[in-house]
Amino acid sequence: MPEEHHLTARNLLEQMNRQFNECNALYHELAVHYGVSDTVFWLLYTLYNSSEPQTQNRLPKQTMNSAVASMVKQGLLELEPAPGRYSGKLLHLTPAGRELAAKTAKPVYSAEQAALEQLGMAEAEHFVRLGQEHLNAIRTEFNKILQQEKV
Numbered sequence: 583m584p585e586e587h588h589l590t591a592r593n594l595l596e597q598m599n600r601q602f603n604e605c606n607a608l609y610h611e612l613a614v615h616y617g618v619s620d621t622v623f624w625l626l627y628t629l630y631n632s633s634e635p636q637t638q639n640r641l642p643k644q645t646m647n648s649a650v651a652s653m654v655k656q657g658l659l660e661l662e663p664a665p666g667r668y669s670g671k672l673l674h675l676t677p678a679g680r681e682l683a684a685k686t687a688k689p690v691y692s693a694e695q696a697a698l699e700q701l702g703m704a705e706a707e708h709f710v711r712l713g714q715e716h717l718n719a720i721r722t723e724f725n726k727i728l729q730q731e732k733v
Contacts, residue, residue, distance in 0.1 A: 609690075616686045621649040623686060625659075629675050630683035631691055639670030658682060 613623035625646065629636055638650055638661065650673065653659035658679035661671040675683055698706040 612686075612690055618682075618686065619649065621645050622653060625649055625653065625673075626675075626679070626683040627687040627690065629659075629673055630680070630687040635664070635672050637664050637670040637672055653679065 609623070610620055613620045616623065618626070625641075638647065641647075641650075650659060650661070654661060656678075657676055660674045660676055662674060664670055664672045701709065
């Protein structure tokens, strides 16, 4: 790979990483604003905006399990045995959980939609398509690392 191309890719990667970190910081700032942890915020966001049932087993283990237990204890979340193809327990927001999600996740989701609309739908679709292509390429490259380093 020519050195000039490598530097360009490196500069782009640095810019992408800055954007990613800045985006994460924006979501963290909102979680703090709403008085919830990042994990609780993302759980509220996921459950409020998901069109399909979510189970505890489909979520990252350690931190998420602690957040789920905390939310159950606070009366924000209920667990229900999952039927059929789902494993683990289904997560359901209680009325209090739905009320909190409406105050937290709903305005954030609306702001995200407004931001996409500011780009224009054609640009937004292009952004999403490129993001998916990048994710697929990253997955391929990361899988190469994982395959090489298996012991």
